[in-house]
Structures are given as structure tokens and as C-alpha cells.
Amino acid sequence: MKKLILLFFLVSNMFFLKAQEIVVALHYVKVETSHENKLIELEQTYFKQLHKYAIENSGKIGWDMWKLENDEDANYSTFVYAHLWPSIDIFANNNGWNGQDLFSESEMSRVWEQLSSLNLDGSKTLMTLYKGGFAPVNEKPAEVLQLSFMNVDPTMFYEYEQKELNDFQPNHKNNELISGWGLHKILNARGEKEEDYLTANFFESMGDVYKNNSMVGPSTKAQKSNYQSILKLREMTRVEMLTLVDGVR
Helix, strand or coil: CCCECCCCCCCCCCCCCCCCCCEEEEEEEEEEHHHHHHHHHHHHHHHHHHHHHHHHHCCCCEEEEEEECCCCCCCEEEEEEEEEECCHHHHHCCCCCCCHHHCCHHHHHHHHHHHHHCCCEEEEEEEEEEEEECCCCCCCCCCEEEEEEEEECHHHHHHHHHHHHHHHHHHHHCCCCCCEEEEEEECECCCCCCCCEEEEEEECCHHHHHHHHHCCCCCCHHHHHHHHHHHCCEEEEEEEEEEEEEEEC
């Protein structure tokens, strides 16, 4: 059996966060590619301002808009909205939009009509809980984000988290190509075949991603043993590559 969910990111300037209830909600929205520029325009002109109001007045940490680069359907574009909250309770008690008075009722009505005309598919949301790392949060994040999804035996959740945080996090921190890294527990996984965790790797450019993937060198016996041990704890099921569209803190 798998447990629930809530999601994502943390701390620019390499500020390390201890165990806190940092929640990141990842909202996936699909739109026809021909409409993606209009969606971005509406988000940056209106909804970004509402998220900024929430950050300044309701305790929300941040909001980011990412574009999925390895989408399977060329006719559609997928955007991922990351909503960062300081705790599960604050997230759960959020009563929806704040700052409606930033725009007139008639103006927002037109905005919602335009949004509706884009025929968006926003049915998927992942809730994750930040378990540790050195991910960018207080300021605008890096330009590229790699999400790796893991399926883990429920009886080995603790061992898996300790392996990632104690054995692999230092390696990521020492990698000059990686500007941030975080481990997240997915809280709304409902089936045995659904992912339980994700790791988030932040890069300053796609070029850094390619350089990181191209690095090959001899491994010591200890390094081989360490890597083989985590393969026994988790199965990596998929990887998403995202580029930053906009964000606010």
C-alpha cells in the first residue's frame, strides 16, 4: 500500500533546510501547442500577480511555471505549475484565490473566458513533501529541472530516504554542474505501481544537463557497491525534463 502526497523545492543560495513540512503541489496542464503562447500571456499578466499576492499575504512560499520538454505528443504542450507551501496545514487551509481585488470583476471574467476557450486539460496534480536537499526556493530557480520518479518497496521507505540523503546528496552537492537537488515523497500515490518518490535536479542550462550525462569515469569498488545497493531499494520509472517559463517569490 502506498501513502498520500504533497510536493517540492527549497532554498536558493544553497541554504540547507532540515526536516520541515515543506509542501510542493505540482499541477500538470496540457494545452494545444497553437495556444501555448496565449496561456503563458494570461499566466504572466494575471495569475502570476495573484500568486505574488498569496506569497506576500497568506504564507505561500512560491510559484513556478515550467514547460515539459520531453512531451510525447507534438500537438500538445504540457506545463507544470509548482506551488510551494511552508506546511501541510497552511496548504490544506488555503481557501482558494486571494487578492481578487487586484483586478476588476469584469476583467477577471474575461480572463476566465479566455482561459476556458483554450480547452485546457488540468486533471493531474501531484502532492509532494520535501524530505531534504539543497534545492532553490527563496529566489527564482535554475533554468532547467530534471524530475526522476521512483517506485520503492513500502517496507523500505526509510532505508531509501536515508540512502538518498546520506550517501547520494553529498555527491550531488559536490557536482558543479548541479545547482540544486531535492528528495520528495509523493503523498497521493494510490497504487502499488505508482511512484512513491521523486528527485529534483536543478541545472543552469540544458548544456549542463548534457555535460552531466556525458561524464563517465572509473568507479571504485565502494562506489559500485553503493550504487548497486540503491538499485535494490528503488526502481526509476521515468524522467521529466522541464525548462523554466516564469516564477515568483
